[in-house]
Amino acid sequence: MKDYLLFSGSSNIGLAKEVATLLKIKLADVELTRFADGELRPWVKDDVRDKIVFVLESLSFPMDEHVMELALLGDAIRRSAPRTMVAVVPYMGYARQDKQHRVGEPISARVIAKFLEVSKFKEVITVDLHNDAIVGFFQVPVTHVSALSELAKAVSKESLENGIVVSPDVGGVKRARNFAYALDLPMIVMEKKRFIDRHDTTESYQILGDVAGKKAIIIDDIISTGGTTAQAAISLKAAGATSVIVCATHAVCAGDAATTLTAAPIDRLIVTNTIALPEDRKPARLETVSVAPVIAQAIEMIISHD
Numbered sequence: 001m002k003d004y005l006l007f008s009g010s011s012n013i014g015l016a017k018e019v020a021t022l023l024k025i026k027l028a029d030v031e032l033t034r035f036a037d038g039e040l041r042p043w044v045k046d047d048v049r050d051k052i053v054f055v056l057e058s059l060s061f062p063m064d065e066h067v068m069e070l071a072l073l074g075d076a077i078r079r080s081a082p083r084t085m086v087a088v089v090p091y092m093g094y095a096r097q098d099k100q101h102r103v104g105e106p107i108s109a110r111v112i113a114k115f116l117e118v119s120k121f122k123e124v125i126t127v128d129l130h131n132d133a134i135v136g137f138f139q140v141p142v143t144h145v146s147a148l149s150e151l152a153k154a155v156s157k158e159s160l161e162n163g164i165v166v167s168p169d170v171g172g173v174k175r176a177r178n179f180a181y182a183l184d185l186p187m188i189v190m191e192k193k194r195f196i197d198r199h200d201t202t203e204s205y206q207i208l209g210d211v212a213g214k215k216a217i218i219i220d221d222i223i224s225t226g227g228t229t230a231q232a233a234i235s236l237k238a239a240g241a242t243s244v245i246v247c248a249t250h251a252v253c254a255g256d257a258a259t260t261l262t263a264a265p266i267d268r269l270i271v272t273n274t275i276a277l278p279e280d281r282k283p284a285r286l287e288t289v290s291v292a293p294v295i296a297q298a299i300e301m302i303i304s305h306d
């Protein structure tokens with residue numbers, strides 16, 4: 001196995017430590033300080049020369065700061081001649097802006113991909129992208145791992161008799177199909193409409209399938225405002241679902257999401273730790289499963305092939 005190091009940015013040190021523990025290494029030494037005017041000043045203290053260097057940074061809130069931190073860490077490391085440098089991005093912020101919804105808007109996910117390449121990252125590991133096609137925005141290899149198996153293990157701790165997997169929107173059908181396959185359950189889809197000119201606002205829902213008397217298991221990639229999840233849970237219960245379990249990879253939990261989700265008819269809410277969620281943004285009944293094993297496995301795979 002080749003000599004390698006794992007650095008962590010400031011966004012998710014807990015997850016980085018878990019990954020390091022699984023790999024039986026210590027996190028590499030970096031100092032992240034700021035000048036009085038707010039400019040970040042990273043200082044990489046470990047010797048990276050000729051090593052495979054991994055840098056873990058979730059592009060979560062405040063995402064622009066974390067994007068910049070990752071870019072500056074990349075620049076600092078590449079100036080000390082590593083063998084190669086891999087960005088480990090458990091949550092890729094801006095991934096939902098993967099197309100122009102209106103003329104005049106950017107394709108922000110593509111800009112983030114370019115940003116990582118300009119920072120000289122030669123590979124990327126990421127978890128459950130909003131859209132698989134985002135992998136194609138990168139010129140460098142992307143190891144796109146999934147947390148679905150970890151979420152499925154958590155759901156399966158109870159009997160799933162009469163269970164049905166639900167995609168809360170048409171865009172999530174492939175994800176829901178994979179989840180349904182992992183749980184050996186059938187699947188249905190909901191149709192969600194959004195207001196294009198009102199941020200984060202869901203207009204209406206329609207259930208394409210029968211949920212009466214069933215245990216509904218919603219699977220989504222991101223919970224941001226919680227609006228999609230809460231509306232879906234309300235509609236499913238109104239249509240006769242006996243219980244609603246929600247699974248999602250990335251718990252962004254922005255704004256009033258904690259209140260929205262706590263008030264919703266949700267029996268279990270299972271997310272992962274791709275984002276380090278502060279206590280005051282955690283909704284009730286939140287269960288968190290770790291993506292550290294899938295990330296550690298991806299790192300081991302890269303090291304063993306170098």
Ligand code: R5P
Nearest residue numbers: 221222223224225226227228
């Ligand atoms: C949308 O396409 C995503 O898959 C999620 O459903 C969405 O990002 C959730 O956002 P919110 O929690 O704000 O409704």
